[in-house]
Amino acid sequence: MKKLLITIIAISSVLTACTSTNTITKDEMNQGWYYGQQDEQKEGTPEDWTFLEDGENSKWIKPLVENMMDY
Numbered sequence: 001m002k003k004l005l006i007t008i009i010a011i012s013s014v015l016t017a018c019t020s021t022n023t024i025t026k027d028e029m030n031q032g033w034y035y036g037q038q039d040e041q042k043e044g045t046p047e048d049w050t051f052l053e054d055g056e057n058s059k060w061i062k063p064l065v066e067n068m069m070d071y
């Protein structure tokens with residue numbers, strides 16, 4: 001029983017980690033941007049956010065942040 005419980009907790013942790021990396025976080029929303037490639041737009045990203053191509057530093061950004069140098 002203990003082994004089964006540990007397995008369930010481990011699977012749950014993996015699923016949570018996978019989900020959280022594919023969904024925009026509150027911190028990213030407040031920050032106004034997050035790193036990612038064009039095909040890595042996170043679930044929940046507002047429709048008005050745009051993709052900014054910059055190689056390894058590419059990111060999804062909200063419009064008002066686009067002209068700021070804080071990212």
